Amino acid sequence: MSRLAGSSKLLRAMNESAALELLLDPGMLTRADLRRITALSTPTISELLRRLTAAGLITVVGHDSGRPGPAAEIYAADPDAAYTVAVSIRETGTSGNPSVAAALCDLTGTIRATVETHVDFLGADPVSTVAGVVTRLRKRAGVEAGRIRHVQLGVPGSYDPRSETIRLTDVPGFGRPGLVPRIAEALGTRVGADNDVNLAAVAERRRGAGREAENFALLWIGQDGLGLAIDINGTLLRGTRGGAGEIGYVPLYSPDSPHRKIDLQDLFGGPAIMELARDHGIAGETPAAVVAAGSEEFLAVLADRVVVGLAAVTAILDPYLIVLAGPIAQAGGEALLTAVTSAFGRAAPLECSITVTAIEGDAVLLGALDAGLKAVREVLVAAIRAG
Structure with missing residues (x-):
């Protein structure tokens, strides 16, 4: 292939991807709208629409007769052209068992169905469990299995794509090498996996405070574990083996016992928060509950502990913004934010x-x-390009 031909093919792929994104976001556009937004020529726009329509990704949804000349066709993405499933393996809660939450969305990102269930992974096969949740979800949404183009797993652990292994996870069975490919084989579709805190940062970038930030770090304070996601200009820093951000394992030394090694998890992880609450006479069944009910003095002590982690993050990364997230941060809300800032x-x-x-x-x-939908759109555009 000549350099000119390669450049032309790349440009066409970029145009198709941009046009599809425009039709997926605003929803309904005419040829004139696309030409105005993209500054592409009329023949190029017409060819893009022809290819996207032939691929079944967009369709004519109406006509605009409010301008001179023939009524212009209005195009929009076909929501049913492809579906994405997200599966979140949540950390253990008060029940003592992890819960699995899942959602299915169409090509426009509209959620069609959700399910949630508690699972005893000690007596369950992870492959069967995930496959069963996906099957239950698609049946609830009335979607055929072949229409699901991507399943995205969120796991409390780090995913090493080179060895296809989920590391640093306490969920029984999820640390088996090759688990993700086995799930993909059982479902008959593409399956991606990522750390749950990384995925929370994906949501923050698209839907939250991260939209306005050049870069940010998201500190997740969960009921059990801690995590850090690092977003650099919209790209997540995952590390060589997917372990970047496992901040709970950062070693510290207790001032009271300088020879006893502790880590950040021991300082303000869930169990540490419960112990701190007992010391302050604050009752509650979960870390989130005691933080929500915490006194000003309690929150001040907790904030001093949290800042040990934040100071390390800031000194190393110098982020534009730090986002406190997870059940503990949300339970503490503005009161905890004020204490941490101080x-x-x-x-x-x-x-x-x-x-x-x-x-x-x-x-x-x-x-x-969000991550799964992005993967689906990339695959669809690549399929058009290959065709």
Whole structure:
């Protein structure tokens, strides 16, 4: 292939991808709209629409008669052209068992169905469990199995794509090498996997405070674990083996026992928060509950602990913004944010804006849908290009 031909093919692929994104986002556009937005020529726009229509990705949804000349055809993405499924393996809750939450969305990102169930993974096969949840979900939505083009897993652990292994996970069975390809084989579709906190950052970038940030770090304070996601200009830093951001394992030494090694998880992870609450006479069944009910003094002590982690992140990364996320951060809300901001100002001569996520619902699941939908669109455009 000549360099000119290769450049032409790349340009065509970029045009098709851009046109599809435009039709998926605003929803309904005419040829004139696309020409105005993209500055492409009329013949190029017509060819793009022909190819996208032939591929079944867009369709004519109406006519615009409000301008001179023949009524212009209005195009929009066909929502049923492809579907994405997100599956979030949540950390253990008060039941003692992890829960699985899943959602299915169409090509426009509209959620068609959701399911949630508690699972005892000690007595279950992860492949069968995930496949069963996906089957239940698509049946609820009335979608054929072949229309699901991508399943995105969010896992409490790090995913190493080179060895296809989920590492640093406490969910029984999910650390088996080759698990993700086995799930893909069982479902008959593409399956991606990523750390749950990374996916929460994907949602933050698209839906939350991350939209306005050049770069940001998301500190996840969960009921059990801690995690950090690092977004650099819209690209997540995952590390060589997918382990970037496993901040809970950063070693520290207790001032009271300098020879006893502890880590950040021992400082402000879920169990540590419960112990701190007992010391302050605050009752509650979960870390989120005690933080929500916490006194000003309790939150001040907790904030001092959180800032140990934030100071390290800021000193190394110097992010534009730090987002506090996860059940603990959301339970603490503005009161915790105020305490953390104050503690951060006292801790070190560092500067960084800090906020609490405003994303409602399951940020991991929403981020998994966003990531899965992006993968589906890329595959569809690649298929058009190959055709």
